[in-house]
Amino acid sequence: MAPATVPLTALLIFDGDCAFCTTAVTWATRLLPAMPHASPFQWTDLAPYGVTRAEATRRVWFVADGRRYGGAAAIAAILRRQPIAAFRFAGWLGTVPPWSWIAELGYRLVARYRHKLPGGTPACKMPARA
DSSP states (O other), X not given: OOOTTSOTTOEEEEOTTOHHHHHHHHHHHHHOTTOXXXXXXXXXXXXXXXXXXXXXHHSOEEEETTEEEETHHHHHHHHHTOSSHHHHHHHHHTTXXXXXXXXXXXXXXXXXXXXXXXXXXXXXXXXXXX
């Protein structure tokens, strides 16, 4: 159940087959006071959110207020919605160059090597580019 401070239209879409991703969402749910509802893309009708299956296999998506945020931008958008100023500031930094570039690079590195990170399994490995 989503916290009352988060509109039910806000949804974090992640890879539910990835143990690292599932652990990260569980950790964020415990840490963030206004964590949006999260759903594995495998269990979600993606069409109403404007996210394709191909996009969902490549990165996390946060959809809220008619806008889509992918990858590091998704994390920044979630942080900007928090009631704690430090989280909001971190989310704002994630939108401002050069910090946004660093955040996206960090996101891509984590996504690429998530199967080697703590909690990761071979099932977490990103699909090969077509």
